[in-house]
Amino acid sequence: MNNVALALDAAWKVLAAGLILGAGLPALFAVGVRSMAYGSGGDAEVDHQAPHPIGKLVAVVCFAVVLAAIALGITFIVASGFGKELSFEHIYPILKDKG
Amino acid sequence: MPHTVDVSSELLILGLTVVTALAFDFTNGFHDTGNAMATSIATGALKPKTAVALSAVLNLVGAFLSVEVALTVTNAVIKIQSSDGAPIQSLMGAPLLMIVLAGLIGGILWNLLTWLLGLPSSSSHALFGGLIGSTIAAVGMSGVNWFGDGHKLGGVMGKVVMPALLSPVIACLIAAVGTWLIYRITEGVSKRFTETGFRWGQIGSASLVSLAHGTNDAQKTMGVITLALIASGHQGVMDGVPLWVKFACALAIALGTYLGGWRIIRTLGKGLVEISSPQGMAAESASAATILASSHLGFALSTTHVATGSILGTGLGRRGAEVRWGVAARMVAAWLITLPLAALVGGVTWWIGHLLGDTVGPVAIFALLVGLSSYMWLRSKHDKIDPNNVNDEWTDMPSASKNAVAKKSVTVGAADTTASTGTPLGSTPTDTTSFQTTESSKEVAR
Structure with a gap:
């Protein structure tokens, strides 16, 4: 029955990481789409407001963060294939040999 | 078991095993195309052909990235390797070659049968099931690694059963x-904006799933082929995976992906939930995150289970979206029986091969594989699903009237494209609403 405990232990970690990356990033992307619409105004929104240029800026920042996260994801796949792993021990990601 | 087999018959069985392993890899590819691309195809973010081509290329790249190939891939469930x-x-x-060959045949036949029925079952379960079956037939129950060593997740329980129960729920x-967050955040934004914006997000996240799939699944076959080479003395244990094996496996999974399991893509993209671009992006992101986080934590899971769970989730997270629970129940049933039935096929295949001896046996079971596969392929022609009708309106009917439905759905599809005002045949009220919203969103786009 040890497997059940081990699996549940792994499962909640996957769930936590998944919620941040798999739901958080799409939400951030949605914020980007929302601000882009706010920035464009007119037909982009249901209430047809005037454009707010700041919205486009916020949108670009959101999309950049999402893209960076995807780049990190790809690095992660590639790295584990080459016997390296992505480490966050210094907060910012670095590549190191697998321990 | 002392065996004195002459060299030529051992070469023969090795050759058949390698070919069969590549065939399995190929079915693995087309069985799983939908996991990554079904949502993008269903929402029209990508044209069907473009989607499978993109997925194929990414699987090919992914297969080469997985340098860290599990030579010990079978150890998760059976004890034929140290x-x-x-x-x-x-x-x-x-x-050993006979065990592997029979196991692979079990896996392929089960993959083809579920494909014929349009059910997204797990290819890894089919492979493991087949190997478990042939091992039980050859060595007995003691040859199966049921629980692992107890210190980390292992055995059939830890590597197959628990992840299968948990991963769909997590995804x-x-x-x-x-999905809920996306819809909350983008409230008040016109459809034109969300549709185009999220299409890009969808393509990106689906690509990530394809890449992860290539790294995960192609290496299983690489491991199996290398095991066969070692067992027949053509390869040392320390040499790792030969380059030609990597190339062959990467190509096989990519070609399979490009062929596209249209029947499964249709079930995942149209059958389970009517999907919009934001939902598609939420589903693929959830899949990608779950797959990557799991492989990082050593939690073995099936891409298929994750993708299906994610698509179900997007149906639950969006208010007013319809989830076809009948379709979902059929899928879950297929998951439950995949491992035992693939095991049964693997076991029976081993017995047939064993009874006929080391020379005739492998040839006979290979012929059996070719025969049954051809039959299922011909059978699939009766109600063909291809890039042209993969997105037709879903009509949920018992399989007895499948042929009639297939013909009818073609006409319905034609009516759809000409944007007729009539209600599509056999669609439920919710279907009609979602149908109209997509139409009106196109209106906005114009």
């Missing part, structure tokens, strides 16, 4: 939360 990858001495040569939760 922990360093060397085959168990008593099974060296033909006996479903993540996708539901993601």
Whole structure:
């Protein structure tokens, strides 16, 4: 029955990481789409407001963060294939040999 | 078991095993195209052909990235190798090759049957099931690694059963939360904006799933082929995976992906939930995150289970979206029986091969594989699903009237494209609403 405990232990970690990356990033992307619409105004929104240029800026920042996260994801796949792993021990990601 | 097999018959069985392993890899590819691309195809973010081509290329790239190939891939569920990858001495040569060949045949036949029925079942479960079956037939129950060593997740329980129970639920939760958030955040934005914006997000996240799939699944076959080479003395344990094996496996999975399992793509993209671009993006992001986080934590899971859970989740997370629970129940049923039935096929295949002897046996079971596969392929022609009708309106009917439905759905599809005002045949009220919203969103886009 040890497997059940081990699996549940792994499962909640996957769930936590998944919620941040798999739901958080799409939400951030949605914020980007929302601000882009706010920035464009007119037909982009249901209430047809005037454009707010700041919205486009916020949108670009959101999309950049999402893209960076995807780049990190790809690095992660590639790295584990080459016997390296992505480490966050210094907060910012670095590549190191697998321990 | 002392075996004295002459060299030519051992070469023959090795050749058949390698070919069969590549065939399995190929079915693995087309069985799983939908996991990554079904949502993008269903929402029209990508044209069907473009989607499978993109997925194929990414699978090919992914297969080469997985340098860290599990030589010990079978150790998760059976005991035919030691922990360093060397085959168990008593099974060296033909006996081990026969186990692997029969197991692969079990996996392929089950993959093809579920494909014929349009059910997204797990290819890894089919492979493991087949190998478990042939091992039980050859060695007995003691040959199966049921529980692992107890210190980390292992055995059939830890590597197959627990992840299969948990991973769809995890992916479903993540996708539901993601979908709910996306819809909350983008309230008040016109459809034109959300549709085009999220299409890009969808393509990106689906690509990530394809890449992860290539790294995960192609290496299973690489491991199996290398095991066969070691068992027949063509390869040392320390040499790792030969380059030609990598190339062959990467190509096989990419070609399979490009062929596209249209029947499964249709079930995942149209059957389970009517999907919009934001939902598609939420589903693929949830899948990608779950797959990557799991492989990082050593939690073995099936891409298929994750993708299906995610798509279900997007249906739950969006208010007013319809989830076809009948379709979902059929899928879950297929998951439950995949491992035992693939095991049964693997076991029976091993017996047939064993009874006919080391020379005739492998040829006979290979012929059996070719025969049954051809039959299923011909059978699929009766109600063909291809890039042209993969997105037709879903009509949920018992399989008895499948042929009639297939013909009818073609006409319905034609009516759809000409944007007729009539209600599509056999669609439920919710279907009609979602149908109209997509139409009106196109209106906005114009």
